[in-house]
Amino acid sequence: MAEPNPIEQRLDRLYEDWDDFAAAPAAKLLRWQVVDNEWRMIELFFRVEDEEDSGQLPVIFVRLDAPYHDARTYTQALYDQLSAQIEDSLEQIGEGFIAPPTTGHALADLLGLADALADVAGEALELLVLVFTPTEVLDPEEWASWLGLCVDRMPPSVRGIVIDELGSPTTAPLDHLANARPEQLRSELADLAMLDVGVELADHSCRQGPDADYRRCYAQMFAAIGRSQLDAAVHAGAEAQAIARAQGWGPLTVAVDLALGSGHLQTQEHERAIELFHRAREQALELPDEQAPALALQAQFGMGAAAIAAGALPQGAQLYAEAAQLAEASEDSRSQLDALRMQAHCLEFDGKPEQAWLAASAGFGVAEGMDEETRRSSTLAWLGVAAERLASRVHAQPPWPELRTRLEAWIGPSWRALGSGEVSP
Template sequence: MANPKNPVEKRIDDLAALWLQACEAPEVRVIVWRVPGNAGRMMAAFFEAQKHLEPASTPDLFQNFDAPFETGFGYSRELMGALRDGYVASRGELKQQGLPIDWRGAHGEYPDSAAGVLAMFQSFAEYYQAQMRYFAPVLSPSQVASSSGLEQWLDAALRAPIPDRLRLCLVDNVEDKRWQALAERHGKAVRVIDAPIDMFDIARQTAAQSSGGAAPSTAYRAMLADVMTLLEKGSAAQTAARADKAMKLVQREQWHDQQVVLHMAVAGAHLKQAEHSEAIHRYRAARECALAAEAARHPAGTNLIMQTWFGEAGVWLSAQQPVRASETYAQAASVARRVPNAMFALEGLRMAGYCLAQDGQVEPARERYLAAVAEAKAMPPADRPLTTLALLLQDMLRLQDAPRAERIAQCAPAYQQDVAEALQQAEAQSARLGPQPAPAALEKIEKELLTRYELAFRTLCDQRERLIGGGDVFFRKVVALARDYLHPAWNGVPEVKHPLDKELLEWSQPPQFAQLPEPDDLLDTANTTTKPTPAVPAEASV
């Protein structure tokens, strides 16, 4: 007798049935999968399963394309390149399976347009028609520079129209319904599949189906799935009631780490409802359990203690008690050093300084910031960009000269506006070329676009360097420190990288960099201003 399908496999079958139903209408050319925001991994599993399950639950081939979208012609080029490269890379595997490997369309000439993409995709689908009914490209750009440009590209694709052996796929979620307007514009050509995948229900069913019968671990997994479901959808009281039932089991089994998990889940539920005192009580209960885990030599014990401090600090900040929040973040940083975790030590001290700055305590805030700088100094250089060091340095600039730091920050939106206008102009110019644009005409548009990018970037850099150069000595030392610790062209947050991803030595026109003092004494100060972390009282009212 065959093993029963697990909950994930059952959902894959459900999704396949929805897909097959949606494809029954011959006029459908684009299918929008509408799922809950947390169901992305389930959709990815469904698409992947159609390639590997034998037999697959649909007769169609789904292929994900995550090429970033910048311009319509550039996106078209990226999509065709991705299919071509993927095909060439898989020829060995196809040959082993006894499938033909001489698809000439891989090296065909197609225009850089939506129509060109569809022609190439159709060629692929027709060549392998014995292996698939439809080729179903899943368009999920990793980045989108212009949402309106992407919609225009899809409009052009639907005007083409999409060939019979293709079904383009898009994914949105029930929270934003990103592609609803597209569906309304194109009527029957776009079908929306509402797929109410309940990931918490899947987790609950998976726990119930797990082997072990009535074993404590099996029962606990089911209980924990319920707690997480209520944390997402229920009230704090409901979450607490369910967690307390699970707590009896984990206390009996002396699973200290899971006691921490349950207490922190309930604390999060209370915080969602702005019940600050109750949240703090739960975080402190979680800490007692984490201390017990550490005493029992649990490998994650110290890390769990750190997490309870960060959680409590967030509650104090939410409750608009920045001084208490600062003290608690400092405690979190102290424990992070014991883990050891330099990244969280830096973040705890940064937030401790941020909270004091919110309270108007300039010098104490600066001391905490400088202590965080000391944590960064001790890190391997490659680790620093992975931390919140850039935010820390911007916080220091803001503390020293808030108006100047804000003007530096506002250069970024101005740059983005320049880029958006350049993109819009390039899209309009390429659209006038029609579905079969001449390569030379596109090359001219693209060259002008890149020139405008570099001009906008140079303007931003020049503006920021003037602002930096006008700052006082301490302000400029912080920037010098950033250029030592992060990269030599750092000029503030939000950071704007070179639009063509060029290194500084490759920039066509580097800015006139501001003269900066050596930051060494700033680092010396950081090593001498760290004070003992004050103890946070065990009991306090919010």
């Protein structure tokens, strides 16, 4: 039997965590504690279990991602999400499923509906698991208290899971909950060492040749960047670039500098980040490759981000203006609009509202030529919020009412909430 690959090995660890939790009779809530990108492996765990051919457990995992603003609206939103998922799955569940009558007590209704779903699934199912992954938690203490109440009232056929990114605002409240309910809430440290996955996959493949050598060096560089070990990252990156140059793999040479630029930006070495992004852009522009414009644009945006992080707003404005030109030349209207938005941002916070307004207005001009889908997937709403703010600071009366009307026609009445981050795209 073939040895499991590194991804399969990590999935096996998650199954071990689940087995330990499921075997504990008093346990009601599994708290998976994650760092780095470990949540992606947990997401893969759920996807595997969602598939009939690959699922191993006699369990239904129901993911509920409503944001937590307050207990009342949250519980009702979870009930609505669970009801919608049942409605979408009636063919598998059976047309005979009847939701229990509501009682007016939202939490009792939610858990009653979950219990009814577990019951109708029959003997093949041992548990129904509610996976709580709120997209936003306004009050972590309140949310943890709500989870405690939910745990207290869960029927035997229902359990729960939360994913806790260590160091996030929810960690301390969940610690308190775990200490108060040591038998009901079981915490498992995922400990999946995701930064090492790329290197392990390269080693596991046992392939030989330049392609395998490049992948191995790139993975080593990526892992070192994740640990902020930049000397090691630069060394591995140089080896990867040497292989890529010898093979004539221009885009892969550029990819190394883009990654190293991001690594130096992450550790606030802004000048070095700009140097690396600049080198990546220059190399990309020389490539006779269809990927060249996108790589050059990515590098240009990287330089702009590093300039803003360094507080060099005039430099950032110039870099984003150049990014807008690159995007226009490659007919990438979405990136062109975003570059103009960031140019306006730099100019506004550098105390130049009139120039910022001109950049923002140019962004609206780009939006005019977009199709509906491109507009909705762009940062136009964010540009609108900035333009509304700038309109009150520009001496000459700008045509803001007309632009606002266009925004509402293009995106809808919620453009301001979307651009302010109050609602999800």
